[in-house]
Amino acid sequence: xxxxxxxxxxxxxxxxxxxxxxxxxxxxxxxxxxxxxxxxxxxxxxxxxxxxxxxxxxxxxxxxxxxxxxxxxxxxxxxxxxxxxxxxxxxxxxxxxxxxxxxxxxxxxxxxxxxxxxxxxxxxxxxxxxxxxxxxxxxxxxxxxxxxxxxxxxxxxxxxxxxxxxxxxxxxxxxxxxxxxxxxxxxxxxxxxxxxxxxxxxxxxxxxxxxxxxxxxxxxxxxxxxxxxxxxxxxxxxxxxxxxxxxxxxxxxxx
Amino acid sequence: xxxxxxxxxxxxxxxxxxxxxxxxxxxxxxxxxxxxxxxxxxxxxxxxxxxxxxxxxxxxxxxxxxxxxxxxxxxxxxxxxxxxxxxxxxxxxxxxxxxxxxxxxxxxxxxxxxxxxxxxxxxxxxxxxxxxxxxxxxxxxxxxxxxxxxxxxxxxxxxxxxxxxxxxxxxxxxxxxxxxxxxxxxxxxxxxxxxxxxxxxxxxxxxxxxxxxxxxxxxxxxxxxxxxxxxxxxxxxxxxxxxxxxxxxxxxxxxxxxxxxxxxxxxxxxxxxxxxxxxxxxxxxxxxxxxxxxxxxxxxxxxxxxxxxxxxxxxxxxxxxxxxxxxxxxxxxxxxxxxxxxxxxxxxxxxxxxxxxxxxxxxxxxxxxxxxxxxxxxxxxxxxxxxxxxxxxxxxxxxxxxxxxxxxxxxxxxxxxxxxxxxxxxxxxxxxxxxxxxxxxxxxxxxxxxxxxxxxxxxxxxxxxxxxxxxxxxxxxxxxxxxxxxxxxxxxxxxxxxxxxxxxxxxxxxxxxxxxxxxxxxxxxxxxxxxxxxxxxxxxxxxxxxxxxxxxxxxxxxxxxxxxxxxxxxxxxxxxxxxxxxxxxxxxxxxxxxxxxxxxxxxxxxxxxxxxxxxxxxxxxxxxxxxxxxxxxxxxxxxxxxxxxxxxxxxxxxxxxxxxxxxxxxxx
Numbered sequence: 001x002x003x004x005x006x007x008x009x010x011x012x013x014x015x016x017x018x019x020x021x022x023x024x025x026x027x028x029x030x031x032x033x034x035x036x037x038x039x040x041x042x043x044x045x046x047x048x049x050x051x052x053x054x055x056x057x058x059x060x061x062x063x064x065x066x067x068x069x070x071x072x073x074x075x076x077x078x079x080x081x082x083x084x085x086x087x088x089x090x091x092x093x094x095x096x097x098x099x100x101x102x103x104x105x106x107x108x109x110x111x112x113x114x115x116x117x118x119x120x121x122x123x124x125x126x127x128x129x130x131x132x133x134x135x136x137x138x139x140x141x142x143x144x145x146x147x148x149x150x151x152x153x154x155x156x157x158x159x160x161x162x163x164x165x166x167x168x169x170x171x172x173x174x175x176x177x178x179x180x181x182x183x184x185x186x187x188x189x190x191x192x193x194x195x196x197x198x199x200x201x202x203x204x205x206x207x208x209x210x211x212x213x214x215x216x217x218x219x220x221x222x223x224x225x226x227x228x229x230x231x232x233x234x235x236x237x238x239x240x241x242x243x244x245x246x247x248x249x250x251x252x253x254x255x
Numbered sequence: 256x257x258x259x260x261x262x263x264x265x266x267x268x269x270x271x272x273x274x275x276x277x278x279x280x281x282x283x284x285x286x287x288x289x290x291x292x293x294x295x296x297x298x299x300x301x302x303x304x305x306x307x308x309x310x311x312x313x314x315x316x317x318x319x320x321x322x323x324x325x326x327x328x329x330x331x332x333x334x335x336x337x338x339x340x341x342x343x344x345x346x347x348x349x350x351x352x353x354x355x356x357x358x359x360x361x362x363x364x365x366x367x368x369x370x371x372x373x374x375x376x377x378x379x380x381x382x383x384x385x386x387x388x389x390x391x392x393x394x395x396x397x398x399x400x401x402x403x404x405x406x407x408x409x410x411x412x413x414x415x416x417x418x419x420x421x422x423x424x425x426x427x428x429x430x431x432x433x434x435x436x437x438x439x440x441x442x443x444x445x446x447x448x449x450x451x452x453x454x455x456x457x458x459x460x461x462x463x464x465x466x467x468x469x470x471x472x473x474x475x476x477x478x479x480x481x482x483x484x485x486x487x488x489x490x491x492x493x494x495x496x497x498x499x500x501x502x503x504x505x506x507x508x509x510x511x512x513x514x515x516x517x518x519x520x521x522x523x524x525x526x527x528x529x530x531x532x533x534x535x536x537x538x539x540x541x542x543x544x545x546x547x548x549x550x551x552x553x554x555x556x557x558x559x560x561x562x563x564x565x566x567x568x569x570x571x572x573x574x575x576x577x578x579x580x581x582x583x584x585x586x587x588x589x590x591x592x593x594x595x596x597x598x599x600x601x602x603x604x605x606x607x608x609x610x611x612x613x614x615x616x617x618x619x620x621x622x623x624x625x626x627x628x629x630x631x632x633x634x635x636x637x638x639x640x641x642x643x644x645x646x647x648x649x650x651x652x653x654x655x656x657x658x659x660x661x662x663x664x665x666x667x668x669x670x671x672x673x674x675x676x677x678x679x680x681x682x683x684x685x686x687x688x689x690x691x692x693x694x695x696x697x698x699x700x701x702x703x704x705x706x707x708x709x710x711x712x713x714x715x716x717x718x719x720x721x722x723x724x725x726x727x728x729x730x731x732x733x734x735x736x737x738x739x740x741x742x743x744x745x746x747x748x749x750x751x752x753x754x755x756x757x758x759x760x761x762x763x764x765x766x767x768x769x770x771x772x773x774x775x776x777x778x779x780x781x782x783x784x785x786x787x788x789x790x791x792x793x794x795x796x797x798x799x800x801x802x803x804x805x806x807x808x809x810x811x812x813x814x815x816x817x818x819x820x821x822x823x824x825x826x827x828x829x830x831x832x833x834x835x836x837x838x839x840x841x842x843x844x845x846x847x848x849x850x851x852x853x854x855x856x857x858x859x860x861x862x863x864x865x866x867x868x869x870x871x872x873x874x875x876x877x878x879x880x881x882x883x884x885x886x887x888x889x890x891x892x893x894x895x896x897x898x899x900x901x902x903x904x905x906x907x908x909x910x911x912x913x914x915x916x917x918x919x920x921x922x923x
Contacts (some may be wrong), residue, residue: 014646015648031640033640106363184629184632186625187622187625188625189619189622189623189641189726189727190724190730191512191513191731193726194726
């Protein structure tokens with residue numbers, strides 16, 4: 001199958017996020033890492049490719065900044081093609097707008113299966129898979145895992161609350177929002193990525209964008225703490241008494 | 256005459272047969288070595304010859320286990336004396352009247368006795384003492400060889416005992432050394448009593464002894480290169496080819512493509528020689544911390560598994576045969592990831608086999624295939640993204656320097672005398688930061704003009720390299736080298752042996768050169784220059800040599816002298832100096848899963864210290880050791896008996912920076 005994985009990068013939360021005076025993320029001072037869920041989607045795609053000799057994996061990213069390294073990393077991990085959709089794009093691009101660009105490209109390529117991370121830490125709307133599927137008129141499922149390839153369809157697992165699971169079958173073309181890959185995303189060595197940068201090249205394709213309704217972020221701000229932890233000190237006797245009291249108070253002790 | 260002709264024909268046939276088998280095998284191995292990676296191991300001739308004399312002639316490393324050393328010395332020296340016997344015996348038959356003379360002849364008999372003693376000791380060792388280190392070795396082969404050696408010495412005595420009769424009556428020559436072969440002569444008295452001195456009886460007896468001696472010698476020669484006993488020939492060259500570069504340098508030259516070992520051609524030719532030199536003695540296994548912890552790793556088995564896999568491939572006539580991967584197939588990932596790269600195996604190997612570079616290369620192959628401990632993977636990614644193993648922002652690296660009263664210069668902005676390369680643990684680990692601050696205060700007290708690289712410093716890459724991630728190591732090294740090249744300083748100073756090792760031994764391949772000192776060396780110098788005045792701290796301590804300080808960099812004296820200057824009474828643990836026992840943290844182990852560890856090396860080490868009389872302090876000189884051993888003391892619940900103390904803390908008391916009460920034991 002011809003598989004595409006839609007990937008993007010997100011702020012590295014190891015660094016403290018800073019806001020500009022205008023209440024925007026100070027993106028220029030931040031470092032970015034591949035979105036964790038997209039990494040899972042890529043891993044799932046690579047596993048599928050390994051299990052099916054005829055499949056190819058294309059990693060696709062919109063050029064919203066420095067995405068080359070992320071695409072070369074995908075190639076080093078085993079993707080066949082790395083595609084960078086270039087144009088007048090920036091990191092504040094909404095998912096609606098992203099989906100337009102991605103869907104347009106995917107339409108021209110005619111992928112059988114498109115995987116992407118179920119969501120990303122910087123949007124939390126989980127809409128990319130659904131929007132792209134809608135624009136392509138393709139089958140869609142999100143929050144899924146354990147994808148398996150059939151001849152003209154794919155199956156996957158969706159897990160519901162209350163201990164229920166569903167096995168879904170989708171006729172291709174299909175778009176899936178991946179919750180987790182079958183195993184931890186693989187490590188790729190720095191030298192392998194570097195070799196890729198030397199030996200392989202990314203396909204730069206002009207991204208076609210069309211108007212999409214947008215949300216306006218009125219302000220970004222750190223959450224305000226509503227209460228604080230109380231420190232009980234280190235006197236063992238006193239601590240023990242207080243713990244017992246608390247348990248009694250909350251009616252957690254049975255006599 | 257028939258006896259001579261018979262023995263001559265037989266001897267020539269045996270020589271040709273065994274030489275053919277011997278040469279064929281040696282050529283096969285030589286071809287493998289030819290295809291392997293290059294490495295320069297024939298420089299510095301003088302040093303190499305000296306090392307062969309010391310290690311072979313004096314058995315320096317062999318004698319670290321006295322019983323085994325002695326028995327081996329007997330048998331080993333017997334092989335040299337055997338040459339006299341071979342010359343003499345062949346001479347007797349091929350050139351009638353030949354003799355080695357009355358001085359060399361009795362030497363043979365003396366050594367027959369010593370070899371016999373050696374064989375008995377070896378049997379005692381293998382049957383009664385049964386050291387664990389032999390576990391996994393081919394013991395049948397060992398007994399076979401002992402049997403063959405036994406046959407040779409019996410043969411020697413037998414043919415010597417019949418020669419006084421054969422010489423005059425069959426060969427018609429004199430036997431001037433009959434009595435010099437005192438063992439043979441003694442046995443010959445028995446033949447006189449039995450009346451076996453006539454031409455026929457003596458000829459049969461002589462031929463039997465001759466064939467037992469020469470026959471086994473040549474059979475041995477043919478068999479040797481197919482067994483572990485190839486070390487009889489391979490040990491000398493292998494010791495000659497030993498690594499004379501700094502021990503702590505894992506990779507001698509920048510690597511263009513990959514350090515991964517996937518095929519035997521990815522080994523260096525010395526690595527191939529190592530495989531065929533291994534004697535299966537298991538000394539490496541006996542000192543391996545991973546093995547002692549109950550993990551599946553034995554350095555010996557790594558070598559043997561590689562050798563056996565190579566032999567299988569050499570024996571296989573099918574050119575298209577598929578073989579299991581070396582990393583992950585021949586050697587299990589669990590074995591490779593268990594290694595702490597402490598180097599105890601290499602330090603103890605009597606034939607100078609280098610285990611660690613092979614393990615690192617095999618790890619690299621696993622890593623390229625994505626087979627790596629998930630926690631280690633996280634750390635690799637943190638090094639790549641943040642430059643430290645703690646997954647903390649690079650900006651937080653110098654946070655320890657805030658809130659202490661001494662100013663710390665920014666070596667990127669102004670020249671300093673000493674540039675302090677702080678390292679990850681000393682910078683980020685909350686259990687170690689107070690020591691880092693203490694060091695800063697002591698440097699200030701000594702009037703040292705020092706500075707740090709602030710957030711421009713990244714992890715040295717020492718452990719990344721040992722995990723097998725060469726590319727990451729190189730990129731970390733390059734970042735540090737860039738930052739260092741912009742700073743002005745006279746020397747580099749560090750508390751971290753892992754950083755020290757990288758800066759001193761791994762960075763020079765990128766053209767970086769600077770004097771690097773461990774803090775124990777630097778503070779010793781400050782005391783001796785009178786820049787720090789110490790008053791005695793009369794405590795009894797034992798000291799743990801960090802692998803990357805003591806074994807890999809030979810810095811064992813400075814920490815001891817520094818403690819001596821502080822008036823500390825040091826009691827050594829049985830394993831110390833270059834023979835120290837790893838804490839279990841090196842080679843990336845500190846971040847890996849502990850599943851399968853039955854008995855942590857650090858706990859074993861604390862027990863070793865507790866077995867010493869009246870030891871209250873376990874001193875260390877490595878930030879990772881502070882974390883590792885403190886955790887062990889807590890986990891073992893022995894806080895009331897022993898306390899882990901960095902040498903810096905003792906020095907701080909000695910120079911009056913901290914009260915002596917700061918060294919008190921924990922009391923609950």
